[in-house]
Amino acid sequence: MNARADSPFDACLKEALVLSAEWVPRWLTALHGSLQQREAAAGNLHDKQAFGRARVVLESHRDLLGERFLSSLADALHGTAEADHRPSAVRSSAGRSLDSLSFDDLELMDDQQVQQTVELSRVQQVVKMAADEDLVAFNARLSRAQGHEVVRHQANPLRPEVVVGALMRALGSLHLDEAVRARWLQLGAVPLGNELQKLYRRLTDQLDRWGVQPAGYVVVQNVPGRPAAPQPPRRTDSVPAASLIGTDALLTLDHLHQLLVGNLDQSGHGVSDHGASGSGNAMVRTLAAEVVTLMLRRIHEDNRLLAPVRELVQGLKPALLQLARTDPRFFADRLNPARRLLDVITARGLAFTSEQDRGFAAYAQQLQATVQALQAPTASLPELFPRLLLSLAQNDVVTLAPERGLAMQTLVKVEQRNLLAERVAAEIASRNDFDRAPGVVRRFLSGPWAQVVAQARMSATQPGGAPPADAPALRYMDLLPDLLWSSQLALASRNRPRLIKVIPGLLRTLREGLDSIDYPRPQAEAFFQTLMGLHEAAYKTQRSDTGPDPLPSRQGERLPETWVHPGEARDSGFMDDLSIDTQPAFLDTEPMASDWQRLREADARPAGPLPVGTWVDLREGDQDLRCQLTWASPHGTMFLFNAANGRSVSLTLRGMERLRELGRLRVVADHGLVDDALDAVAREALRNSRQIAGQD
Structure with missing residues (x-):
């Protein structure tokens, strides 16, 4: 490998593809050996036949699988792997870690995609655990090779998620029996992790030989007295689901998915909606209660909310559990009044970092009243949530601030004027005499003066009609020839009578225009001093040559900043x-x-x-x-x-x-914090499913 011909990063990817042509066949050999061992050690005929069939199919597809795996991996490294139309959790095979699975992802899946997600998650976990030690060092070198000062894990195109994704695409192209594919993944995950560990080690050594130093890993430290950054909630217990499907059961991804899509068994007693949603089924009610409990627990552990707020939110639990009995999927419906109430409460709570903050006492008092209203005995709980939601919405100190409406109107006008000023600046810059003007004049015309013209055009009293000849917008543009001519020494010095004639009116109009936008006086005077210096130099210079001044350089000129009047x-x-x-x-x-x-x-x-x-x-x-x-x-x-x-x-x-x-x-x-909490529930269910799959 000639590292001189490529950047270290490009050379590393090429080296990875070369090495992959060696380790992929080794992995296939290791997988074949594992299938043979399990077949020989099988304790019953069914298992022996299953592993035997997986071995035979591998023998017949080995070369094709290896070829497609390498091709898929090459596509992934070069960023040409085509995205499919599956939910994002399943698209993670293209390189996204399933640790970011969201509640919304789960709602979009079908049953097969749920099983594939669990399967993929387990493979990613096993491979990552096997390769992680050498992956840390490789990430540090590769990030530096990409020009990063600190490590960026997601920028590594060889991370385990990408490699596993390439494998999954290769397997998907073979149209294999699900049982065969599952056994290949079950027995092939550890050997795949071992091969990646070796690959990372060799590539790290190669980058070291090329002189690539490791980038640094970082952590953002918390400052005393400042709220800590939110940490992923930790749980040491699993969901007790004895009431679900057995004494040792956990809340799994399949359970959660079935709850969301309403495909659970309707054989339970007491169905309250004629089986339309399964809300009367005991398993549905129990699953809904588990999700509500976990959701509230996540919110309680989220330290972005002040402790008193988190405690008050827990007071909503009895009412939400009661609602879950008749509407077990309310938390998944963003328009449901109970879900919206929880969203508003938690969003409003984010406004405060201390109990002494202005407005917190009123917010806490209203939240306390909301909790008390929901805790009072009532036969019309679903009707109570909309009323409480309306009461909260009418007391939002953030979005209902009196000054907010004025600020919005002001910023709309600011944006309109600045967008118009950009067009005016382009119009001015297209003039033939613009480029030969000094840089200070060009910057003035493209910045403050474009704002002056834009303001004058917006303030025109005859919209849609022709403005009068003395309209400010016209006068402000009519001065351009004189301003651009008088600022050029080569031209102005040859016609001093004209220079003397135009200066008074020019300065008067410039001052009038700048005053119309309340342009800061010190900045205006600085420009006038420079402009008068140009005029004085032109008046005192006797030019006998006829050639123009050299074209000024535009190097280093910045785009005009957004201009806002002091009042605005x-x-x-x-x-x-x-x-x-x-x-x-x-x-x-x-x-x-x-x-x-x-x-x-x-x-x-x-x-x-x-x-x-x-x-x-x-x-x-x-x-x-x-x-x-x-x-x-x-x-x-x-x-x-x-x-x-x-x-x-x-x-x-x-x-x-x-x-x-x-x-x-x-x-x-x-x-929303409720979204975060539900996403955490989905990931908890995925971890439980992965744990169960690993025990099979």
Whole structure:
């Protein structure tokens, strides 16, 4: 392998494919040997025949399986594996870890996909456990080869999930009997992990010989007095499901799936809806109760909520369990009043980081009243939830803040003006005389003056008709020839009479335009000083040559920043992009040494604009402001955050991204806590299913 011809990363992937042509046949040989051993050791005829059939089918498909496995792996490494149309949990065979299985994924599956998910999850777990020690070192080298300073597990195209996914696609192309495939995976998982361990070790050594140093693993440390980042809830007990299917049963993925899709046995007594949903079936009721109990337990363990809030939420349990008897799938319906009530309560609770925060006492009092209302004896529980939900919605201190409406209206106008200013700037830059003007003039015209013209056009009194000749929008554009000409030394110095004539009117119109947008006086005076210096130089220079000045360079010129009037900034709590880089970041939460599991979780977080509803901690000075993204402008350029104390903060898209890069804007929750809790229930069920499958 010639590492000089490629980057270390590309060379490593090529080396991996070469080595795969060696280890894949070895793995097939190991799988064949394991099948032979199990066939010989089988204690009954049925098992002997089953393992014998799996061995015979492998012998007939060995070369084809090896060829397709290598081809699928090569596609995965080059990013050309085609995505199918199955639910995302099943698409994880393309490289996603099933530890991220969600409740929504499960609802979209059919019975076969559920079984495949359990099967795939078990194989991923076994392979990963066998290869993990050498995978850690390999990740560190490969991340550095990709140009990362810290390890990014998900950026590794050779991680176990990808390799197992390639194997699953290869197996899927052979149309095998399910029993045969299951035995291959059961006996082939450990040998596959062993081969990957060897592969990672050899590739790590190769990267070391090429001089690639390991990247660092990181952990974000918590600052004293600041709420800790949410940790995955830990459980040492399993779900006691003696009432389900036996004394040793667990809540499995299949149980949960059957509950969601309503395919459970309807033979139970007391069916209350004529069997339409199975709500009267004892198993359905018990499963629903288990899910509700686990869901509330996850919420209780979520330290993003203050302890008093978590305790009050537990007071909802009796009412939710009672509801589950007649509506066992209410928690899966986002429009169900009980589910919405739980969503609103937990989302509202995220607004507070301390019991002393403004508004917390009122929120806690209302939550206490809600709990008491649901605990009171009532025969119409389903009718009570909508009334309580309406009461909560009418008292939202974040979304109903009086200043929020004004801030939204202001930001809509800001976005419209800035989008129009971009078009004006492009119109100005297309002029033939624009490129020869000094850089300071070009930047002024593309930035502040484009805003002046845009504001004048938006304020025109005759929309749809021709504006009068002295309309500001026309006058502000009519000065361009004189401004661009007078700022060029080679041209203006040859016609001093014209220069003397145009300067007074030019300066007067420029001042008028800048005043119309409340442009800061110090910045305006700085521009006028520079412009008058250009005019003075042109007046004092005698030019006998006729050639123009060299074309000024545009290198280093930045795009204009979003402009917000001072009054608009006050109305919307605008944080200027330029001020962001001048303030300190989360210096005490910079990435530090070596929690690779935390980094893997961070790798899985999506990038890009935050969805409306996201809760964040925004650092200002040495204080955090807990606020919610409550609104995004129609074109996605402006974003409004609101806090429980009535404060509004608005940011441009660039400003928001820059704050995230600096660690000054940290996501607390980008979706509902109830969603998180239900996802945890689904993963718990998957782990239980994986445990049972491993015992078979």
